Amino acid sequence: DIATREEQFRTIVTQVPGAVYRVRANGPVEFVSDAIEGITGYPAERFIGATTADWSGIVHPQDRRTYHTQVRAAVLSGSAYQIEYRIVAAGGGERWVLEHGQPQGSSEEGYRVDGIISDISERKLAEERLRLSATVLEHIADGVMVLDPHGCIVAINPAFSRITGYTEQEALGRESSLTRGNRTG
DSSP states (O other), X not given: OHHHHHHHHXXXXXXXXXXXXXEETTSBEEEEOTTHHHHHSSOGGGTBTOBHHHHHTTBOTTTHHHHHXXXXXXXXXXXXXXXXXXXEOGGGOEEEEEEEEEEESOTTTOOEEEEEEEEOHHHHXXXXXXXXXXXXXXXXXXXXXXXXXXXXXXXXXXXXXXXXXXXXXXXXXXXXXXXXXXXXX
């Protein structure tokens, strides 16, 4: 029966790592899961029945044009899309999100988009830290290698290459023991 199927659907949706949504192109948001509140700080009810313009209101002003251009192109072509952008969450905080969307339907019946929005703020912060670390590594005169928890090299600086003779391509992914002996591959 319908109530059982709705309950099954809601149970499945709560297991998705992000907010699931369905929106009519240029129309109202038909569904958004409760996980949207953890991402935006706004309850799902704020978006249900709202238009895509209402969602655009929380897309970071510097990302709106790109967001609209990419989503519009996907809807018109009927292609799935994936886009990273910033939102301004409740209280004014900035969050990074990854949106996967899939247009459904036709122009006669009206397009809709089904998708998922995930919070990727921690990943973006880690990427920025890594970028800054790489910049710092470039300017250190001593040879430096960065290891993962398993002892494999994940980054080196130019001084490391000069000292050991290993190129970055040769060193990455190898165990740190390559500095202990001769260069034997």
